[in-house]
Amino acid sequence: MTSMTETTHGLWGATAIAAPKTAALLEDQETDVAVIGAGFTGLVAALVLRSEGRDVAVLDSGEIGQGCSGRNGGQVNPGWKMDLNEIASHYGRNDAANALTLAKSAVPDLSKLIQGEALDCEFVENGYVQGATGHRGLASINQRAAQWVAHGIEAEILSRQAGADLLGTEAYDGVLLHSQGGNLHPLSYARALARVGLARGAAVYTQTRALDISAAPSGGFAIQTASAVLRARAVIIATNGYTGNLWPGLAQTVVPVASSLSSTAPLPAEIAASILPGRHSVSETRRVQVYYRMTQEGRFVIGGRGATFGPAEQGSTAAVRRTAVQYFPALQSATWDHDWAGTVAMTWDHAPKLMRLADGVYAGLGFNGRGVAMSTAMGNQLARTVLGQPTLLPVTGLYQTPFHRFRKLGIFSTILQGRILDRLDGR
Numbered sequence: 001m002t003s004m005t006e007t008t009h010g011l012w013g014a015t016a017i018a019a020p021k022t023a024a025l026l027e028d029q030e031t032d033v034a035v036i037g038a039g040f041t042g043l044v045a046a047l048v049l050r051s052e053g054r055d056v057a058v059l060d061s062g063e064i065g066q067g068c069s070g071r072n073g074g075q076v077n078p079g080w081k082m083d084l085n086e087i088a089s090h091y092g093r094n095d096a097a098n099a100l101t102l103a104k105s106a107v108p109d110l111s112k113l114i115q116g117e118a119l120d121c122e123f124v125e126n127g128y129v130q131g132a133t134g135h136r137g138l139a140s141i142n143q144r145a146a147q148w149v150a151h152g153i154e155a156e157i158l159s160r161q162a163g164a165d166l167l168g169t170e171a172y173d174g175v176l177l178h179s180q181g182g183n184l185h186p187l188s189y190a191r192a193l194a195r196v197g198l199a200r201g202a203a204v205y206t207q208t209r210a211l212d213i214s215a216a217p218s219g220g221f222a223i224q225t226a227s228a229v230l231r232a233r234a235v236i237i238a239t240n241g242y243t244g245n246l247w248p249g250l251a252q253t254v255v256p257v258a259s260s261l262s263s264t265a266p267l268p269a270e271i272a273a274s275i276l277p278g279r280h281s282v283s284e285t286r287r288v289q290v291y292y293r294m295t296q297e298g299r300f301v302i303g304g305r306g307a308t309f310g311p312a313e314q315g316s317t318a319a320v321r322r323t324a325v326q327y328f329p330a331l332q333s334a335t336w337d338h339d340w341a342g343t344v345a346m347t348w349d350h351a352p353k354l355m356r357l358a359d360g361v362y363a364g365l366g367f368n369g370r371g372v373a374m375s376t377a378m379g380n381q382l383a384r385t386v387l388g389q390p391t392l393l394p395v396t397g398l399y400q401t402p403f404h405r406f407r408k409l410g411i412f413s414t415i416l417q418g419r420i421l422d423r424l425d426g427r
Contacts, residue, residue: 004313009070010340011263012187017120019064020195025205025228031057033386034223034232036210039069041364042238043193044379050200052387057230061209065190067242071342072371073261073291073303075281077128078107078180081350081368084147090351095394102392106373107180117196121189122296128181129280131172134425137285141176154179168275169327183281183293210246234386237363241345252400253353254345254366258306262317263299265335272298275328290323306341313341344369348401354381354393
């Protein structure tokens, strides 16, 4: 396994488009809206706000896409971790229709953004695949497909053999093929968003950690950094799985879960053609799953559960590599040349959170492993809150996870139980 550090973006760092030129905030500045976090959520929010004529300044403690926006698997998956019926039940009569609209439109809206802005991010829109194992898995994808079809969106169930033909592996008892979804180069997507934002007049300050947010004597807010103060009339916090103690209690909104990824060197043409020939992104119904895809260069990328205790970068990719060879024996001779990790933000109820933390301070986080499309949608929703426009998600107060202090033990026990149950399902 190659060495991982907190600045490692693995394959994406080695192959992304060049980042636009940015610098740290070194002098006091004023703006209409300060955005904390230069990932998908914050950068999309900045674009929307600029389209409405608002001055925007984005701050990030590292580089553009420093967090999971530049570390994820690049899978553009439809919906939420919750199924559509669960979304309707969770939000109830008053808010269900809007929440369902958001879930169903996230991928199409992302596609429109990428195509409309000509974002250079290797976007492939070819649908999404979920592989099922055992009776539980087959029941899950059948229910999921039926719900999407009931909402007018194409989704079909493929037999074991048809699934094997589609994916090049016999790992599954059945496969869900969803018409929405695809994949992209995540770090390139973040950098392309930033380039457009800068061209539209947004300010982006990198290597600039926000240390404190306080009410300014003259109104609005003062964001203290190591070298300067940014004053703003409103603040958006878009830090998701990398949320710290900038705002009291906000870190308790989500449970950070590490995911470790590994990629091969470009595969020989005959092997690359036999693995995921349709270049689909794949996840699974297993409780402890892997997710994988092929890149345009013919590299195989796979990810799965990372370190439970300690930094995400302490996780090993040995397990996901073994699974890759198990599913695709032709990878036995592959060279694995990049390892990296990121932190996914899970919520207790598997629902994203759009929150008003104070008059003029908003946060949006908790994408539960569906972050590429969902975080893009959340950026739009956050911008709308600042603009005073209606949102598709209800804006709540600060949400905090029950028993958050025991989150690591909860993750450990959930994974252990999941592995046992997955083995039983496979018998």
